[in-house]
Amino acid sequence: MSNFRRAQDQAHPNKVSTLTLAIIVVQILLITLQIWLLYSGLNNTLEHNQDVAIPALIASFFLFLACCGLLYFLPGRKR
Amino acid sequence: METKQYPQPPDWQRDFPYRQEEARLVTRREFSRMLCLISAAMVTGSGYVAIRSFWKGKSEPAGRFPVCGVSELPAGGTRSFLLPGSNTPYILIHLENGQFKAYEQKCTHLSCAVFYKAGTGKIECPCHNGWFDANTGEVVQGPPPRPLPALEVVVESGQVYVNGPA
Ligand code: FES
Numbered sequence: 001m002s003n004f005r006r007a008q009d010q011a012h013p014n015k016v017s018t019l020t021l022a023i024i025v026v027q028i029l030l031i032t033l034q035i036w037l038l039y040s041g042l043n044n045t046l047e048h049n050q051d052v053a054i055p056a057l058i059a060s061f062f063l064f065l066a067c068c069g070l071l072y073f074l075p076g077r078k079r
Numbered sequence: 080m081e082t083k084q085y086p087q088p089p090d091w092q093r094d095f096p097y098r099q100e101e102a103r104l105v106t107r108r109e110f111s112r113m114l115c116l117i118s119a120a121m122v123t124g125s126g127y128v129a130i131r132s133f134w135k136g137k138s139e140p141a142g143r144f145p146v147c148g149v150s151e152l153p154a155g156g157t158r159s160f161l162l163p164g165s166n167t168p169y170i171l172i173h174l175e176n177g178q179f180k181a182y183e184q185k186c187t188h189l190s191c192a193v194f195y196k197a198g199t200g201k202i203e204c205p206c207h208n209g210w211f212d213a214n215t216g217e218v219v220q221g222p223p224p225r226p227l228p229a230l231e232v233v234v235e236s237g238q239v240y241v242n243g244p245a
Contacts, residue, residue, distance in 0.1 A: 034121035
């Protein structure tokens, strides 16, 4: 059976390179969002505003899942 | 003059390859996995913040504490003080309009000591040029993200008292 993984592993090196780069850029974006969530959660907590910390934690967790999920699309090693 | 011949490209050239096919040998896979680790660290940090927001470790001092006599502090003057059982520095300010205000003497940016700038009604943080309103503690200018935490001040029979933060 052919799937995304297989098709991608057969891709041209240039395409593999672009894909890898794109995935890394998206991951960095997700982490930037997480940093922002951590920062606002922390500031609101220190301001005795408890409503932000929990939603920020949940959102941060889902961003983490997305970050790991992206690994599936990472092109394979050089054969 | 003879130039030195390298058996293979020097290290720095292998670290920064010129052609893209060579760049493929640098394992971006590992970099990507490391990003996932950083992401997990962010979740851990957020989790820690969430736990700390609902669970207070050590209690803060509660009750009323005398600081000084009204006559000891002229208008525009300030006095630093500590509350018993806590290491947080506080600053008592006698504003020019006669009011007394007490704030944490710790900038909300990176915890530098803040000072009242007499005559301006503003509190200055010299570290990164942050300014707070001495009347309310609100940020006027600069990098501090939060207002200065204030203590309630009570003036009774010639004596200035503050109420603990708890
Ligand atoms: S520590 Fe006060 S402005 Fe940075």
